[in-house]
Amino acid sequence: MVATPRGVLGRVLGWWRAAGVQIRSTIAATVLQAVVVAAAGAVLLLALSNNLDNSIDAGNLATAQGVSALVDGDIASSTAVATTDSPNREDLRDAISAASRRRAVVQVLNADGTVIAASDDLRGFTALARELPAAGGTRTLERALPFDDDPYRFTALGGAVDSTRFTVLIGQSLGTGEDTLHAAEVALTVAGPLLLLAVAGATYLFIGRSLRPVSEIRTTVEGISLRDLSERVPVPPGDDEVSQLARTMNAMLADLDRATTAQRQFVSDASHELRSPVATLRAAADIALTVPDRADRGDLAVLVRGEAQRLDRLVADLLLLARVDERSRGSAGTPQRDEVDLDDLVTAEARRLRTATTLDVAVHREPARVLGDGHALSRVLRNLTDNAARHAVSKVSIALHRNGSTAVLDVVNDGPPIPGQDRERVFDRFVRLEESRARDLGGTGLGLAIVREIVLAHGGNVRVLDPDDGPGTCFRIELPISEFPDSPELTD
Ligand SMILES: Nc1ncnc2c1ncn2[C@@H]1O[C@H](COP(=O)(O)OP(=O)(O)OP(=O)(O)O)[C@@H](O)[C@H]1O
Numbered sequence: 001m002v003a004t005p006r007g008v009l010g011r012v013l014g015w016w017r018a019a020g021v022q023i024r025s026t027i028a029a030t031v032l033q034a035v036v037v038a039a040a041g042a043v044l045l046l047a048l049s050n051n052l053d054n055s056i057d058a059g060n061l062a063t064a065q066g067v068s069a070l071v072d073g074d075i076a077s078s079t080a081v082a083t084t085d086s087p088n089r090e091d092l093r094d095a096i097s098a099a100s101r102r103r104a105v106v107q108v109l110n111a112d113g114t115v116i117a118a119s120d121d122l123r124g125f126t127a128l129a130r131e132l133p134a135a136g137g138t139r140t141l142e143r144a145l146p147f148d149d150d151p152y153r154f155t156a157l158g159g160a161v162d163s164t165r166f167t168v169l170i171g172q173s174l175g176t177g178e179d180t181l182h183a184a185e186v187a188l189t190v191a192g193p194l195l196l197l198a199v200a201g202a203t204y205l206f207i208g209r210s211l212r213p214v215s216e217i218r219t220t221v222e223g224i225s226l227r228d229l230s231e232r233v234p235v236p237p238g239d240d241e242v243s244q245l246a247r248t249m250n251a252m253l254a255d256l257d258r259a260t261t262a263q264r265q266f267v268s269d270a271s272h273e274l275r276s277p278v279a280t281l282r283a284a285a286d287i288a289l290t291v292p293d294r295a296d297r298g299d300l301a302v303l304v305r306g307e308a309q310r311l312d313r314l315v316a317d318l319l320l321l322a323r324v325d326e327r328s329r330g331s332a333g334t335p336q337r338d339e340v341d342l343d344d345l346v347t348a349e350a351r352r353l354r355t356a357t358t359l360d361v362a363v364h365r366e367p368a369r370v371l372g373d374g375h376a377l378s379r380v381l382r383n384l385t386d387n388a389a390r391h392a393v394s395k396v397s398i399a400l401h402r403n404g405s406t407a408v409l410d411v412v413n414d415g416p417p418i419p420g421q422d423r424e425r426v427f428d429r430f431v432r433l434e435e436s437r438a439r440d441l442g443g444t445g446l447g448l449a450i451v452r453e454i455v456l457a458h459g460g461n462v463r464v465l466d467p468d469d470g471p472g473t474c475f476r477i478e479l480p481i482s483e484f485p486d487s488p489e490l491t492d
């Protein structure tokens with residue numbers, strides 16, 4: 001099969017992606033460095049070559065000006081050096097010899113372009129320049145000369161004596177400059193790859209070292225299973241991105257650990273609670289089957305109904321908590337948001353309590369409307385008043401106040417207070433205090449957990465306080481008010 005350019009590109013891309021950060025970073029850094037070194041080298045060589053040309057041109061011009069000053073009318077208008085007899089002749093020869101000693105070659109041309117003076121090297125040469133500059137003007141040109149391997153760079157300076165034009169040509173070999181350029185090229189070709197090698201090695205080692213903690217984190221995480229979330233990833237010293245990642249990872253593991261432990265605890269508590277009514281039901285059924293004479297049908301029916309009710313409530317509570325949990329994880333949409341009049345809920349609950357108990361029920365309510373789920377909020381009030389009634393000696397009071405934009409709901413009873421150290425704990429799932437267990441007040445310890453979840457979902461908070469007047473227990477709920485209906489305060 002013939003590889004298409006697309007196929008090759010795809011394979012290269014695939015290799016690049018699979019190569020890993022260390023290799024990819026090393027290649028990228030080396031290629032970038034190669035481009036920079038090549039560009040810098042080219043600029044350096046160009047600048048060096050320009051500089052050499054400029055310094056040759058400057059030397060040539062100075063010499064040409066010196067020679068030009070010695071050309072007089074006779075020389076300029078002559079056609080050959082040998083036939084001219086001028087008092088300046090000696091000076092001109094000396095100047096040309098001096099230039100020769102500085103390794104320059106010289107030609108002086110008359111207006112027609114005929115050689116009228118020359119250094120020894122160029123004796124017998126015809127004019128090296130064809131286009132001559134105007135008087136005072138200059139031109140530069142390069143010519144190969146038979147006696148030197150390297151080309152010569154010339155400056156032609158135009159001159160005139162009494163309107164007779166002449167041209168002085170001074171040239172110097174480019175050999176020395178070329179040698180310098182060549183040396184620089186060699187240095188760059190040797191030093192460039194060495195530099196690249198050093199950059200590649202350093203990048204590879206540095207990235208490798210930086211990535212080592214990441215691979216340690218990965219190995220640790222690979223070994224952590226949902227069964228045991230107690231392990232933590234190693235945190236490298238410092239406060240760079242990798243150590244921040246490790247710390248975030250550890251915080252996430254701790255959260256997961258807490259959540260799975262809580263979930264396991266919840267499942268085991270729930271099964272435990274479910275077992276006791278189920279066991280009672282089984283025992284009742286066994287008695288009815290094995291000793292039918294001893295079993296009173298009426299008593300059995302009452303027992304079975306009581307346990308079934310307990311089971312029903314328990315399952316309903318568990319379902320409610322599961323739904324609240326799902327919602328707080330954002331997987332069950334937002335809670336319902338209706339306008340709920342808390343004062344109406346208080347009125348209904350007080351009425352229920354007065355009908356169902358013999359307790360003295362006091363109510364104080366101010367109008368307060370909140371946004372939320374009316375059914376869930378009445379469940380909150382029901383759980384609090386049920387608890388209050390269960391623990392009260394003779395009195396329960398429900399008070400709804402407004403405090404700025406907050407609705408404050410107090411449910412107070414005159415029973416034994418909840419000890420300080422238990423005031424947070426009572427909101428945990430399946431927590432029942434010793435006193436409730438001892439008095440066998442029923443209940444499963446889910447009521448307050450449900451209260452807390454619902455109140456939190458409504459943006460509020462709940463806590464246990466000492467009542468303002470006398471001993472007892474006060475549960476205070478604070479919820480944000482949505483608006484203030486314009487109706488009177490009611491107390492009864
Ligand atoms: N008003 C109160 N006075 C004294 N103790 C209380 C009061 N309310 C709750 N508690 C204590 O807090 C515990 C937890 O209350 P919670 O409402 O969560 O559970 P429960 O009433 O025992 O059972 P459930 O409400 O699920 O039927 C109770 O068992 C009780 O010990």
Ligand SMILES: [Mg+2]
Pocket residue numbers: 383386387443446447448
């Ligand atoms: Mg309760």
